[in-house]
Amino acid sequence: MSTNLPADRARELGRENNFLTLCRIGFLGRGVLYVLVAVLVLRTGRTEDLTGALAYLNEGSGRLLVLGIAAGMLAYGLWRLADAAFGMEHPGEDTKALILRAGAGLAGSIYLYLSYKAVTLLLAGQSALRSPEQQADTVLDLPGGHLVLGLAAIVLLAAGANQLRRAFSCSFLSRLDDRAKAPLVKWLGRIGYAARGVIFLIVAAMIGRAAIDGRSDEVGGMEQALDFLSGPTLYAVALGLLLFGAFSFVEAAFRQIHAPPAGELKQLGDRLSG
Numbered sequence: 643m644s645t646n647l648p649a650d651r652a653r654e655l656g657r658e659n660n661f662l663t664l665c666r667i668g669f670l671g672r673g674v675l676y677v678l679v680a681v682l683v684l685r686t687g688r689t690e691d692l693t694g695a696l697a698y699l700n701e702g703s704g705r706l707l708v709l710g711i712a713a714g715m716l717a718y719g720l721w722r723l724a725d726a727a728f729g730m731e732h733p734g735e736d737t738k739a740l741i742l743r744a745g746a747g748l749a750g751s752i753y754l755y756l757s758y759k760a761v762t763l764l765l766a767g768q769s770a771l772r773s774p775e776q777q778a779d780t781v782l783d784l785p786g787g788h789l790v791l792g793l794a795a796i797v798l799l800a801a802g803a804n805q806l807r808r809a810f811s812c813s814f815l816s817r818l819d820d821r822a823k824a825p826l827v828k829w830l831g832r833i834g835y836a837a838r839g840v841i842f843l844i845v846a847a848m849i850g851r852a853a854i855d856g857r858s859d860e861v862g863g864m865e866q867a868l869d870f871l872s873g874p875t876l877y878a879v880a881l882g883l884l885l886f887g888a889f890s891f892v893e894a895a896f897r898q899i900h901a902p903p904a905g906e907l908k909q910l911g912d913r914l915s916g
Contacts, residue, residue, distance in 0.1 A: 661717055662901060666894045668718025668753065671711035673890030674699075676834075680884035683868060684877060691864035693759050700763045712760035715753045722750030724902035731817075731900055745804065748797065774866065778849075778858035788853050791861075795850035802842030809835035814889075822896035830889040837882020841867045 678695040682688040690698065700708050725731045726747030732739045781787045808814050814831045815823050844867040852860040862870070871879055 661721070662899050664714055664717030665721045665899055666897075667710060667714030668716075668721075669714075669890050669894035669897065671714040672718075672753075673887040673894065674707070674711065676883050676887030676890060678887075679864070679868075680880045680887060683880035684884070689865045689868040692756060693863075694865060696756075696760050696763055700767075705764060708760050708764055712757045712764070715757040715760065719750045719752075719754035719757060721899070721902065722746045722753065724750075725900075726750060728903055730902060745801070748801070774861045774863045775858050778852055778861035782856060782858055788856060791849055791853035795846045795853055798842050798846035798849065802839045802846055805835045805839030805842055809833070809839060817898050818893070819896040819898060822892050827889065827892050830885045830892065833882045834886025834889045837879045838886055840879055841883075844870055 675692045675695040678698060679690050679692065682690055682695075682698070696708055696711065699705075699711075723746075726743045729739060729743055732742040732746065778791065781790050784790065809832045812828055812832060814835065815828060818827070841864055845863060848860060848862040848866060848870075852858060868876060868879070
């Protein structure tokens with residue numbers, strides 16, 4: 643029995659390394675989408691959200707890139723959910739740790755949804771995707787739909803404020819390898835997080851207004867938030883999103899990624915399957 647332990651551990655480490663590699667591909671995929679959204683604005687004035695960027699790529703050989711992004715975002719989303727459950731990145735049970743873990747869970751859910759969107763594009767094409775307005779229609783038709791939209795607006799408001807906090811405090815540097823803590827990387831992150839914060843706050847305002855008025859046509863995502871801006875402000879925010887994409891590439895190479903606890907994951911899987 644004991645002679646198999648080294649081989650079992652080697653297989654476990656191999657699976658762990660493969661999972662963490664896919665997480666890094668998730669960071670790369672996020673960077674590609676943000677860079678593409680920004681380039682479309684800066685070069686053509688065309689506005690898209692992250693799903694629109696996926697649809698833009700979903701032609702010819704670009705479909706292979708969409709497949710890679712889908713796999714990477716699936717792993718990244720699962721890793722974020724594992725952090726929410728087990729606290730690899732945010733250990734502890736104090737209020738601050740629990741808030742950060744809740745944020746990790748929200749981020750994980752969003753990236754799992756983006757992975758699902760990418761797979762939907764690959765299998766059914768752009769016609770299968772639903773706009774923010776259509777999604778809001780579905781929510782408003784539910785009992786308490788106004789409250790659900792209102793809660794979503796509050797969550798995005800908090801997320802936007804957190805992006806601006808990161809831009810101000812540079813807390814994102816703490817997760818990077820020392821080799822990446824250069825002034826250039828610091829400013830990529832600061833400007834990038836600030837731009838994301840602006841987008842999140844605008845989207846929160848749109849959803850909040852839709853919740854109050856009960857009108858789905860007032861809901862918007864990143865595309866509508868960019869449309870809301872104009873002139874130098876639009877290009878400044880787009881440049882910030884471009885820099886955030888570049889910062890995502892840095893994270894793909896140099897971010898410290900803690901693996902989920904294999905033993906606890908196995909126990910959880912056994913309980914769910916039992």
